Amino acid sequence: MNEETTTVELTVTGMHCTNCAIAIHQYLEKKEAKDIFVDFASDEVKFSGITAKELPEITKGIENLGFQVLTDESPKESFYKKIETKFWFSLFFTLPLFAHMFIQHPLLHDPYIQLGLCAPVFLLGFFHFGKSAFYSLKNGMPNMDVLIFIGATAAFTYSLIGTLNHLGPDYMFYETCATIITLVLLGNLFEKKSVKKTTSAIGDLIKIQNVTTTKITADLEEIIHTRDVKQGDVLLIKSGDLIPVDGDIIEGDGFVNESMITGESLPVFKDRYATVIGGTTLTEGNIKITATKVGRKTVLSQIIALIKEAQSKKPPIQKLGDKVASYFVPFVVVIAIFTFFITYFIAEISLQQSLMNAIAVLVVSCPCAMGLATPTAVMVGLGRAAKMGILIKGGDTIEEMSDLKYMVFDKTGTLTTGDFNIKAIQTFGIEQKQVESIIAQLEGYSNHPIAKSIRQHMKEVKAYRIVFQDVKEIKSEGLYATDTNSNVYKLINARLGKVDYSNRYDLILSINDVVVAGLVIEDQIKPYAKELIQAIKGKNITPVILSGDRKSKCDLVAQKLGIAEIYSDRNPEEKLNIINKLKKAGITAMVGDGINDAPALTTAHVGISLGDASHIAIQSAKIILLNSDLKSIENLLLIGRHTLQTIKENLFWAFAYNIIAIPLAAMGFLGPMLAAFSMAFSDVIVIGNSLRLRFKKLR
Structure with a gap:
């Protein structure tokens, strides 16, 4: 076990x-x-x-x-171990050492003064890069610090031999050694600060959790930290306050800005019994809430956990960069040795110049740029998506989104509003009020979108109150119930009765297998649905309707939206078979409500869950749209495309930089100091290109 x-x-x-x-x-x-x-x-x-x-x-x-x-x-x-401290320490000794190239002062040109200035920097670099280089070699994973360590040590050793043997200024390269170490530390410092910016979306969300709130106990107000809020606590939220945890309003009303969580820009009106999400802001009004979800159970905590989890999943394109980087260091060491051998023994260039060329090759090469190319772009892409209310579970999902062939839509609640109107009720030998009361009572046992809408349009009449002792809901069928007198009630899909009524009704109500009513239900098409279908067609993605609803209804929606491929009247098992069939033809995304379509969402290459943020089927879908506005799907496709484009640009730069810089260094066109400077800023260029994704217009 x-x-x-x-x-x-x-x-x-x-x-x-x-x-x-x-x-x-x-x-x-x-x-x-x-x-x-x-x-x-x-x-x-x-x-x-x-x-x-x-x-x-x-x-x-x-x-x-x-x-x-x-x-x-x-x-x-410790303070002295921090990269910032090490950089400033190195810079303090490197500046006067470097100044001897421009200032003709005898002290600056004294080899022992130069040795004294270089030795602290070299020792710092020896232990900083040497420790990392040693352990990387010991574990069979040579890293870039191996190259820096060899280059800096070669320059220092060569200069030291020249000093001790009084060989003259041609052997003095202390400034090369110190400058390499200082510039690489500067590059590390820039890299750390820049990468921090790529994860700012998570930082912004974590900051939201770090607030205080007002707890009410026996009419007394107490200021407490969000982390101390317990489930069931009553909290007072005033106008302008951040709502600290998920909860239900028990008193008052107001407008809540949910843009940080759902991407919805306009404040939403909330009154008594409405649900509020932690991390949103009460822009107007005063409310009291009961805390329902605290700590890691809140929607905000789940969002932070999802983004972190997503960053750990590599897209396939990253494997190319990782594979090249794993062979890169040994490859560069070999090139450096060849450079020295060819320039000194074959081209008969001076020992000093041959050594400088070899050191430049070691220092200019940058596997870090290849390592940063993908994760920095993914972090920024995921962060921007999260701020728009789009949660993507992994960098691999971003790449799949850019190669979609099919986008499959559930009809009800996805392309249509899910807010159903009862167009007509036909009764058979029973009063309409009684039918409406029975249906209202039965639908009270269901959370299906149709059930919720029907309850809004029908009222339970006390005169027809029935005590149900056994109620069962079967997906894609309906409700089955038994009352205390052993009467059997069925409120089911019209095609499932003893007689198929689906050509006339959507639902039928039967008592003891006798049909007493037929219901015709209509649903409204969602805003932006037509524009979305046109947009995905423009990207050569085929839209597909896959629904359990009857053919006539699916055809009507498809006709209005311009969708040619329709699968109607399908049960959950049939839906899975169709998804599997489409998957064989190309990468397939499934868009559903995240609850009823959980199996299909899980089976598709990319499952996209539309729905209420507090009722998300997080485990089923790879992408969760906190705002069920269909515009979010178009934004999702744009973010996916621009993120992948940024990754490709980064990888191109990382490879091109090394392909161009290494030969230039080998031929002597880039000295060790310029090589170190180039290497340090190659990372910054990659990170800067990724950060562009935070602000660029998505087209």
């Missing part, structure tokens, strides 16, 4: 760039961990698939890579 595995969250210090994150990621992959998420900017490491028994070994393994796993008892990262 397998031990139970759980999701593990660790705080790991000592990660200074994406290179460090990749090392931990690769180590965890070797240990067969799942859903790995490593963010060096926030020192967060998250994974699953590891048992409690294996965790100490995993923790020790991460520390053996040269990092520190913090516990509640562990001290925080």
Whole structure:
């Protein structure tokens, strides 16, 4: 019997760039961990698939890579260990060392002064990059720090030999060693700060949770932190206040801005018994709420968890970058050795220049840019989608969305409003009031959208009150009930009775198998449905209707919207068969309400759940639209396309940079210092391109 595995969250210090994150990621992959998420900017490491028994070994393994796993008892990262401190320390010694190239002062040109200025920087770099390089080689995963360590050490050793043997200025390259270390630390610092910006969407959401609220106990008001709110607490929310947790309004009314959660820009009016979502703002009015969901159960906490989980899932395109990066370091070391051998022994260039060319090759190469290309774009894309009320479960989903061939829509509640009007009731030998009362009572046992709409249009009449002792709802069929007198009631799909009435009615009511009423129900097409269908057709995606409703109704909706492929009158099993058939022809998305269509949403390549944020079938769909406005689907397609486009641009730059820069360095056109500068800013360019996705217009 397998031990139970759980999701593990660790705080790991000592990660200074994406290179460090990749090392931990690769180590965890070797240990067969799942859903790995490593963010060096926030020192967060998250994974699953590891048992409690294996965790100490995993923790020790991460520390053996040269990092520190913090516990509640562990001290925080020391000031002198922080990347910012190391950079400023290096810069302090590097500036006067570098100045000798422009200022002709004898002290600056003294080899022992240069050695004294370079030694602290070299020792810092030796331990900073050397530690990471050693552990990466020890674990069979050589990283970029190996290249920096070799390059800086070669320049320092060469200069030291020249100093001790009094070989003259041709052997003085201390400024090269110090500048390489300082510029790479600067690049790491920029990288960390820039990557932090790509995860700002999560940061914004987490900030929302970090607020205080007013708790009411026996008419006394007490200010407490959101984390201290318990289920059942009564909270007072005043105009302008942030609603701290999910709850139900028990007193008052007002307008609530839900844009942070659902992407809906206009405030929504809420009165007594309405549900409010934590993280939204009461813009007008005063209300009292009962806390119904607190802590990790709130919609906001689930959104944060979903975004973090999504960032751990790599799109297939990232595997290309990862594969190249894994062979990159040994490949560059070989090129550097060849560069030195060819320039010195064959081209007969001076020893100094040959060495500088080889060091430049080591320093200019940048596997980090390849490592950053995909995750930074995915983080920004997921964050922008989340702010628009679109939750995407994984970078792999973004890539699937860009290659869609079919988009399958459930009709009721998806393309139509789900707010049903009863167009007509035909009764047979029974009063209409009695029929309406029976139907209202039966539909009280169902949460189906049709049931909710019918209850709004029908009232329960006391004179016809029936006590039901056994009520059962069967999906795609209807309600079956028995009363205390053993009478059997059926409110079911009109085609399922002893006689098929589906050509005339949508539902039939029978008592003891005698049909007493037939109901005709009509549904309204949702706003923006027609525009959405035109938009997806324009992207060469085939729209499909897949519904349990009868053919005439599906045909009518399809005709109004311009959909040619229709599958009507299908039960859940038949829906699955159709989804599987479409999947064989191309990548298929299924759009449904996330509850009744859960099996089809799970089976499709991409399940898209439309529905009320507080009743989401989170496990079924890969994408959850908190705002059921169909415009969100078009926004989703645009975000998917632009994110993938950004990933491709980033990968192109990362590959092109290395393909161009390495030969230039080998031929002597890029010295080690310029190479270090180029390498440091290649990462920043990739991250900057990803950050563009936060603001660019989606077209």
